[in-house]
Amino acid sequence: MTKQRREVYTVLMKNRDHPTANDVFRRLQREMSAISLATVYNCLDALAEHGLINQVNFDREPSRFCVNPAPHVHFRDARTGVIHDINFKEGCQITDLLELPDGAEVSELELTISGDLPAQT
Amino acid sequence: MTKQRREVYTVLMKNRDHPTANDVFRRLQREMSAISLATVYNCLDALAEHGLINQVNFDREPSRFCVNPAPHVHFRDARTGVIHDINFKEGCQITDLLELPDGAEVSELELTISGDLPAQT
DNA sequence: CTTCCGATTTAGAATTATTCTAAATCGGCC
DNA sequence: GGCCGATTTAGAATAATTCTAAATCGGAAG
Known part of the structure; x- marks a missing residue:
């Protein structure tokens, strides 16, 4: 340091x-x-x-x-450009949803999403 | 065209x-x-x-x-560099696993994974 | 068939995020 | 204080992509 x-x-x-x-x-x-x-x-x-x-x-x-050290993904609000950290729901492995070949070992995973959030009221 | x-x-x-x-x-x-x-x-x-x-x-x-038009993600085998298309398991929405804010609408989603595949036998 | 027109292609220059280079500086240790 | 490897630095270099402005294309209209 x-x-x-x-x-x-x-x-x-x-x-x-x-x-x-x-x-x-x-x-x-x-x-x-x-x-x-x-x-x-x-x-x-x-x-x-x-x-x-x-x-x-x-x-x-x-x-x-x-700086968020926890596993999470990123969602960008297309309207404001703000990037939000999105956590996984309790006990969920994203790789459980994928048809990964047998024995595949994930070492890095990046998920980015763009979309819209409802305007703040 | x-x-x-x-x-x-x-x-x-x-x-x-x-x-x-x-x-x-x-x-x-x-x-x-x-x-x-x-x-x-x-x-x-x-x-x-x-x-x-x-x-x-x-x-x-x-x-x-x-050129794969179906929704899918990408997995790169770190050993060979080959990129594999990975499909979602039947009926799975990746966003179901995320704590997205209420009303968030996903318009684009990119998921890339790096890892290792067992050597072909 | 020729003319016209907007869209596309093209070569090369420009842009830009990032990396590289080589010299200067730092901080710890004897 | 002097040394040494690691870090910082300014500026040049790199490389993927975009831009520019001119040339070309292909279809529609006459």
């Missing part, structure tokens, strides 16, 4: 809105923290490697980063 | 191994079909827009294209 990695992590924790690497970079600059964009990428990599954060990809858009 | 779109589609049908745009381009060249890479991209877009093919993204790798 270097100074820079801690700063990147802190920014992610402060606002858990799935920012891109560039978002993180700009937030750190705004806080007068002189960090290089390359370092932001390095730090995000390092944090992800140690399982502290997750890299989230919607299609081919810039990667976003998520 | 233009000549080029048909050619792109034919190449995809001939070898359903989830090629990238560049793979498609090279296959067409090999068949002496003089097509531009930009056109391959255009055609893939047009075909995807009309629901004939699907764009498949694994992390931030180059997009791959899939």
Whole structure:
């Protein structure tokens, strides 16, 4: 844990809105923290490697980063662009619903959903 | 359906191994079909827009294209790199397993899995 | 058959997220 | 204080994709 990695992590924790690497970079600059964009990428990599954060990809858009360590998936509200973490229902294995070949072992799984949420009332 | 779109589609049908745009381009060249890479991209877009093919993204790798029109997900065997189409079990809605907010409407859903398959015996 | 027109194709330039490079800096340890 | 491997850094490089503007196509209308 270097100074820079801690700063990147802190920014992610402060606002858990799935920012891109560039978002993180700009937030750190705004806080007068002189960090290089390359370092932001390095730090995000390092944090992800140690399982502290997750890299989230919607299609081919810039990667976003998520501090939620629990297994979950992502839902983007098409209207607002907000990305919501969605948990699995109690005791559910998504792979139970799939016709996986016998003996297949899942090591990584990413599920992203786009859709609409009813307007807040 | 233009000549080029048909050619792109034919190449995809001939070898359903989830090629990238560049793979498609090279296959067409090999068949002496003089097509531009930009056109391959255009055609893939047009075909995807009309629901004939699907764009498949694994992390931030180059997009791959899939001619399977049925709802399904993708599993990549980490050992061989081969991408397999995985169907849902009969009558299963993946969204039934998720704690989606009330009234959420899913319009797109992408699930990619990486893992290992037992070696063929 | 020719003309016209919008859509498509094309080559090449541009874009952009990310990675790479090589030098500078850091922090811990002797 | 001096050394060393790891990290940071600025800037260049990379690579998938998109954009641009001109050329071409193919069908409809005359």
